[in-house]
Amino acid sequence: MDSALIKEIVDKYLNLTFSIERNGGQLIKCQMGNDMTNDQHYILRYINQKEGCTSSELADVFNVNKSAITAIIDRLEKKGFIQRTRDEQDRRVVYLTLTDVGRELFYETELRIHQLVSSFIEQFEPDEIERFIQTYEKLNQIILAAKDEMLGE
Amino acid sequence: MDSALIKEIVDKYLNLTFSIERNGGQLIKCQMGNDMTNDQHYILRYINQKEGCTSSELADVFNVNKSAITAIIDRLEKKGFIQRTRDEQDRRVVYLTLTDVGRELFYETELRIHQLVSSFIEQFEPDEIERFIQTYEKLNQIILAAKDEMLGE
DNA sequence: CAGTAACAGTTAATCTGTTGAACTATTTTA
DNA sequence: TAAAATAGTTCAACAGATTAACTGTTACTG
Numbered sequence: 001m002d003s004a005l006i007k008e009i010v011d012k013y014l015n016l017t018f019s020i021e022r023n024g025g026q027l028i029k030c031q032m033g034n035d036m037t038n039d040q041h042y043i044l045r046y047i048n049q050k051e052g053c054t055s056s057e058l059a060d061v062f063n064v065n066k067s068a069i070t071a072i073i074d075r076l077e078k079k080g081f082i083q084r085t086r087d088e089q090d091r092r093v094v095y096l097t098l099t100d101v102g103r104e105l106f107y108e109t110e111l112r113i114h115q116l117v118s119s120f121i122e123q124f125e126p127d128e129i130e131r132f133i134q135t136y137e138k139l140n141q142i143i144l145a146a147k148d149e150m151l152g153e
Numbered sequence: 154m155d156s157a158l159i160k161e162i163v164d165k166y167l168n169l170t171f172s173i174e175r176n177g178g179q180l181i182k183c184q185m186g187n188d189m190t191n192d193q194h195y196i197l198r199y200i201n202q203k204e205g206c207t208s209s210e211l212a213d214v215f216n217v218n219k220s221a222i223t224a225i226i227d228r229l230e231k232k233g234f235i236q237r238t239r240d241e242q243d244r245r246v247v248y249l250t251l252t253d254v255g256r257e258l259f260y261e262t263e264l265r266i267h268q269l270v271s272s273f274i275e276q277f278e279p280d281e282i283e284r285f286i287q288t289y290e291k292l293n294q295i296i297l298a299a300k301d302e303m304l305g306e
Numbered sequence: 307c308a309g310t311a312a313c314a315g316t317t318a319a320t321c322t323g324t325t326g327a328a329c330t331a332t333t334t335t336a
Numbered sequence: 337t338a339a340a341a342t343a344g345t346t347c348a349a350c351a352g353a354t355t356a357a358c359t360g361t362t363a364c365t366g
Contacts, residue, residue: 049181071352093315120296122154140172209344
């Protein structure tokens with residue numbers, strides 16, 4: 001591919017990504033209850049999907065230090081949305097699970113987010129959206145591979 | 154479209170967006186010089202693209218309060234990458250421009266980012282990437298429209 | 307088996323980004 | 337000309353992140 005064309009595509013990609021991240025994030029935020037941040041909701045989502053996990057796993061998935069996770073979990077535990085349970089086999093490990101209150105709040109918010117994103121998706125032809133998701137998935141794989149390569153497995 | 158299918162697509166979209174945002178952001182961060190954050194670089198990029206702008210414009214584009222912009226600009230000015238210039242016509246207005254040092258640092262970093270993203274783009278067929286960007290652009294328009302509608306315009 | 311490595315998680319200090327309210331200074335407008 | 341609107345700043349408070357030092361627990365090794 002022509003290098004000037006690539007430059008143009010990269011520029012477009014960067015600007016679009018920026019705009020979608022910022023404005024999409026803002027719209028998601030509007031779906032949040034009053035004392036919940038986007039990041040906190042994503043943490044709840046991950047724990048819910050996995051039906052429990054550890055801080056180290058979250059730190060890995062969220063690409064941050066474990067101490068950052070400790071801070072977020074502290075806040076969510078204080079609000080009563082998350083429970084810490086020490087593993088009796090390996091007492092270093094702490095399992096994180098949603099409380100009933102946490103799970104309920106999560107589902108409510110997640111429903112609103114789904115309705116929002118559905119309203120976007122429905123504006124596309126099924127064909128177009130399928131192709132988009134396919135490429136998006138491939139992009140994700142490429143980024144993950146680049147990360148593994150740069151930061152060493 | 155079938156509603157179960159839509160739900161699946163929305164789920165995929167949310168998970169992919171999360172992963173790409175987090176991991177892509179991490180890779181971008183690796184391209185940064187030592188005392189520069191991603192957000193700070195995006196501010197420099199916007200000012201560079203527009204060849205100068207105001208705090209209010211940045212607040213609008215970045216979707217944050219003006220006081221958040223003041224804080225970021227303070228840091229960038231302290232580091233000598235940005236200049237504030239009062240408008241002589243309307244003395245309420247402050248124009249923001251890059252200093253020579255700021256512009257140079259910006260170009261260096263931006264080049265590394267372009268090389269990184271190019272290495273992603275080059276792994277796709279031109280066709281595929283073009284279709285992707287088209288849909289991505291449409292998605293951005295939809296999000297901007299939703300924002301205008303929700304937050305009143 | 308004792309002693310050291312490695313691991314999971316926490317704490318504390320410090321920084322960046324963000325909000326919201328109150329404020330200053332300067333136009334605009336009615 | 338007085339009131340309203342606008343551009344930007346200040347301040348207090350909080351969320352998220354990093355780094356380094358630390359606790360407690362488990363695994364490894366000579």
